[in-house]
Amino acid sequence: MPLTSIAYETETPPANGPHIAHRQPVATLTGVTKRYGSASAPTFALDRLDLALRPGEIVALLGPNGAGKSTAIKLLLGLIAPTSGSARVFGSDPREAATRTRVGAMLQVSRITEMLKVREHLDLFRSYYPNPLSIPDILRIAQLRGIEDRLFGQLSGGQKQRVLFALALCGNPDLIFLDEPTVGMDIEARRGLWTEIRLLAAMGKTVLLTTHYLEEADALADRIIVINKGRVICEGTPAEIKRNSGGRRIRCNTSLSAEVLQSLPSVTSVEQSGEATIVTATHAENVVREMLRRDETLSGLEIASPALEDAFLALTKS
Numbered sequence: 001m002p003l004t005s006i007a008y009e010t011e012t013p014p015a016n017g018p019h020i021a022h023r024q025p026v027a028t029l030t031g032v033t034k035r036y037g038s039a040s041a042p043t044f045a046l047d048r049l050d051l052a053l054r055p056g057e058i059v060a061l062l063g064p065n066g067a068g069k070s071t072a073i074k075l076l077l078g079l080i081a082p083t084s085g086s087a088r089v090f091g092s093d094p095r096e097a098a099t100r101t102r103v104g105a106m107l108q109v110s111r112i113t114e115m116l117k118v119r120e121h122l123d124l125f126r127s128y129y130p131n132p133l134s135i136p137d138i139l140r141i142a143q144l145r146g147i148e149d150r151l152f153g154q155l156s157g158g159q160k161q162r163v164l165f166a167l168a169l170c171g172n173p174d175l176i177f178l179d180e181p182t183v184g185m186d187i188e189a190r191r192g193l194w195t196e197i198r199l200l201a202a203m204g205k206t207v208l209l210t211t212h213y214l215e216e217a218d219a220l221a222d223r224i225i226v227i228n229k230g231r232v233i234c235e236g237t238p239a240e241i242k243r244n245s246g247g248r249r250i251r252c253n254t255s256l257s258a259e260v261l262q263s264l265p266s267v268t269s270v271e272q273s274g275e276a277t278i279v280t281a282t283h284a285e286n287v288v289r290e291m292l293r294r295d296e297t298l299s300g301l302e303i304a305s306p307a308l309e310d311a312f313l314a315l316t317k318s
């Protein structure tokens, strides 16, 4: 049965329902601070963080190591409690049993026994939930057909990741947390998983993923939230984040000096790369117009938007 034909019980609004941004959130962190350590030497994993996830959206939570991503997910899973502020999932405390049956998670440190077969793991996890997905559906969604009778311990790293993804789906959840879901997968397996994640979201399921593969966030996410030192520093669509983080790169051969270029409005940096000059500017069109006016010999002109990776580095370098 194709994934799209599975009868999911979700809060999916009708196709002509409100846009994602106007739907009631299914999960929120409101003014959440999470402090570890003693009062005299505290570590603030999260610092008054606000976050909302709406039905049917894929949100990528990005940030450097130690930014607080796993802490945010653990709070929404009810595995830890906030020091202050509140975590709500489907309008309730995330630790409530009824809430937890509607949530699935694939965590970085998931440890399951190597000595059970894939199908045995799936049976075990399905038994925890009132309305689990069928085994054939899970095998197909997570692309596990053909390896269901192998011991978990005998699988490759990428296959193990797919089993952990499958376990997150066993309970037919409405909200799915994927912490670094494609670590260790080759590019084909990764793209296959992206397709399945998109189909889940198209059915109204909400997905929060963390990843260090920025092209993954770019390809998958409706919205990216960048956090650093426990705070949200930027939020928007992948295109918005790229646009708002330092501008575009103009590459050309020009006789204009670095001093002249640096003095043009909206220019943020000027570098030399062999024969070429690279100018970064927030209003690239105006800068190019001015450069062409001042230098009739200008040649080899290219203008590029920053990659998400450049935007991310610019946002988190402080």
Ligand SMILES: Nc1ncnc2c1ncn2[C@@H]1O[C@H](COP(=O)(O)OP(=O)(O)OP(=O)(O)O)[C@@H](O)[C@H]1O
Pocket: 036, 037, 043, 044, 045, 063, 064, 065, 066, 067, 068, 069, 070, 071, 072
């Ligand atoms: N149980 C704990 N006890 C003490 N400090 C902790 C604990 N858990 C997390 N921290 C600290 O809180 C901060 C945020 O950690 P967290 O694991 O949420 O970051 P992360 O963004 O998920 O990082 P990574 O990308 O490396 O997985 C870090 O400084 C970390 O050392």
